[in-house]
Amino acid sequence: MSCDVAIVGAAETTELGRIPEMSQIQLHADAALNAIADAGLSISDIDGVATAGEQTTAIAHYLGIQPNWVDGTSVGGCSFMLHVRHAAAAIEAGLCETVLITHGESGRSQVGRGGFPRARSSLAGQFEMPYGPLGPPTLFTLPVMRYMKECGVSEEQLAMVAVVQREWAAQNPRASYRDPISVENVLDSKMIAYPFRKLMCCLVTDGGGALILTSAERAKDFPTRPVYVAGSGESVETPMVSQMDDFTSSRAFRMAGERAFASSGIRHDDVDHLMVYDAFAHLPLYGLEDLGFVERGEAADFVWERNTAPGGRLPMNTNGGGLSYMHSGMYGMYALQESVRQLRGTAPAQVKDARISFCLGVGGMFGASGAVVLSNEVI
Amino acid sequence: MPRSEPKRFLPEATPETRHFWEGTRAGELRLQRCADCDRAYFPPRPFCPRCGTREVEIFRATGRGRLYSYVISHRAAPGFEAPYSIAVVELEEGPRMMTNVVECAQTPETLELDMPVEVVFSEQSDEITLPLFRPSEAR
Numbered sequence: 001m002s003c004d005v006a007i008v009g010a011a012e013t014t015e016l017g018r019i020p021e022m023s024q025i026q027l028h029a030d031a032a033l034n035a036i037a038d039a040g041l042s043i044s045d046i047d048g049v050a051t052a053g054e055q056t057t058a059i060a061h062y063l064g065i066q067p068n069w070v071d072g073t074s075v076g077g078c079s080f081m082l083h084v085r086h087a088a089a090a091i092e093a094g095l096c097e098t099v100l101i102t103h104g105e106s107g108r109s110q111v112g113r114g115g116f117p118r119a120r121s122s123l124a125g126q127f128e129m130p131y132g133p134l135g136p137p138t139l140f141t142l143p144v145m146r147y148m149k150e151c152g153v154s155e156e157q158l159a160m161v162a163v164v165q166r167e168w169a170a171q172n173p174r175a176s177y178r179d180p181i182s183v184e185n186v187l188d189s190k191m192i193a194y195p196f197r198k199l200m201c202c203l204v205t206d207g208g209g210a211l212i213l214t215s216a217e218r219a220k221d222f223p224t225r226p227v228y229v230a231g232s233g234e235s236v237e238t239p240m241v242s243q244m245d246d247f248t249s250s251r252a253f254r255m256a257g258e259r260a261f262a263s264s265g266i267r268h269d270d271v272d273h274l275m276v277y278d279a280f281a282h283l284p285l286y287g288l289e290d291l292g293f294v295e296r297g298e299a300a301d302f303v304w305e306r307n308t309a310p311g312g313r314l315p316m317n318t319n320g321g322g323l324s325y326m327h328s329g330m331y332g333m334y335a336l337q338e339s340v341r342q343l344r345g346t347a348p349a350q351v352k353d354a355r356i357s358f359c360l361g362v363g364g365m366f367g368a369s370g371a372v373v374l375s376n377e378v379i
Numbered sequence: 380m381p382r383s384e385p386k387r388f389l390p391e392a393t394p395e396t397r398h399f400w401e402g403t404r405a406g407e408l409r410l411q412r413c414a415d416c417d418r419a420y421f422p423p424r425p426f427c428p429r430c431g432t433r434e435v436e437i438f439r440a441t442g443r444g445r446l447y448s449y450v451i452s453h454r455a456a457p458g459f460e461a462p463y464s465i466a467v468v469e470l471e472e473g474p475r476m477m478t479n480v481v482e483c484a485q486t487p488e489t490l491e492l493d494m495p496v497e498v499v500f501s502e503q504s505d506e507i508t509l510p511l512f513r514p515s516e517a518r
Binding site for chain 2: 119120121123125126127128129130131132133134137138141142143144145146149190191192193194195196240242243247
């Protein structure tokens with residue numbers, strides 16, 4: 001996989017935030033139609049479909065697509081990174097020509113959305129749910145006290161992640177939250193699950209996004225600037241956060257990241273722009289360390305010293321992230337959309353001359369990861 | 380009749396985990412150990428997750444460990460009163476398990492990472508007794 005496949009269509013839903021007038025499947029369709037228009041295609045041109053959160057069968061039928069290839073890989077919010085990886089391989093192998101990847105989620109309004117019940121006999125049902133977790137704010141956050149102790153990270157440093165991302169969001173008209181915040185504001189916001197305050201937790205909004213991929217050769221004929229898939233990686237670790245190997249580092253991040261670097265042949269210095277899925281404030285810290293941008297235990301200082309902030313040397317989560325831009329539940333699609341915007345040169349907070357973007361996703365609670373290296377030049 | 384209190388989410392044992400829940404009902408914390416690589420593991424399964432052998436044995440753990448990580452939830456799940464800790468304990472034998480740390484203040488000052496803890500058994504129903512942990516007496 002070396003720039004043989006490109007993203008030629010990319011769009012989010014027309015609106016983001018609160019969309020009670022659309023059911024979840026229509027959010028998929030709204031984003032899909034916008035992406036198809038962006039690429040200058042019609043539905044009949046699509047011959048591959050990948051999605052998560054809804055069945056591929058439902059999405060293909062709803063949109064009237066007759067696919068030669070489908071991928072329903074569903075490993076949480078990073079599923080779309082895995083779809084990009086699988087679609088690139090499928091196009092290269094000649095299984096299909098033009099793949100549509102869709103996401104839509106009525107996370108806030110809950111219109112036409114299936115639940116995620118945990119069976120009482122599942123392992124998580126037996127060995128986690130009886131102890132009172134209430135979803136991600138009390139599960140995804142569970143490793144962080146160990147991380148903070150081992151790495152000497154303070155609550156103020158954790159809060160700084162949210163502060164910096166709000167600075168990026170302030171430049172983005174589509175971001176849910178744009179007013180500047182301070183470390184004190186974050187620490188004074190409502191306690192959700194100590195040490196996590198409300199402003200260290202992601203938004204809950206409605207929205208969707210879609211991508212269209214085809215071969216790099218065909219990509220030249222499209223109206224949009226091609227964004228090449230230069231490399232990728234994926235892995236899964238555990239469906240139970242209490243059983244992750246190392247509470248201070250994600251094995252799935254490390255494995256997906258290493259493979260993405262190796263398959264693209266880039267070095268860390270080559271990365272102009274970074275997205276690290278931020279459902280909670282600690283994730284960018286784990287991401288920076290597990291991808292090797294900094295050494296273990298150095299990420300909090302790196303963020304504190306404004307390296308990832310506007311004007312810093314490694315712009316990260318430039319849309320404002322899940323903490324300030326939007327978070328429907330499976331945020332990975334929005335991270336990919338921002339990488340594409342940066343490489344097309346159309347991002348609201350544009351990184352000057354961005355050539356290579358690294359996009360890291362997480363699924364479940366450190367359960368899965370997908371990483372994609374994108375470039376606007378063939379590398 | 381007064382309305383009953385909402386109950387906490389309770390597990391349902393499977394053939395592979397039955398020994399664990401029979402153990403807690405009998406006041407024992409039961410783990411499994413691989414006969415080949417001699418490592419204890421959790422959650423239960425009838426083979427070693429490291430080497431794959433089915434030659435595994437069930438044994439009674441000491442029930443002692445240390446507080447490995449936690450959050451303090453400020454929203455109450457059914458059957459809980461906020462704030463309460465959702466914790467991970469690292470057992471002496473090596474495996475980690477989720478639990479609640481009880482019989483102490485639910486504050487960061489009291490819930491000190493690495494403090495020694497010991498299991499207490501909390502009967503929830505005829506079938507299910509949950510292993511919870513409290514600060515060890517001999518601290």
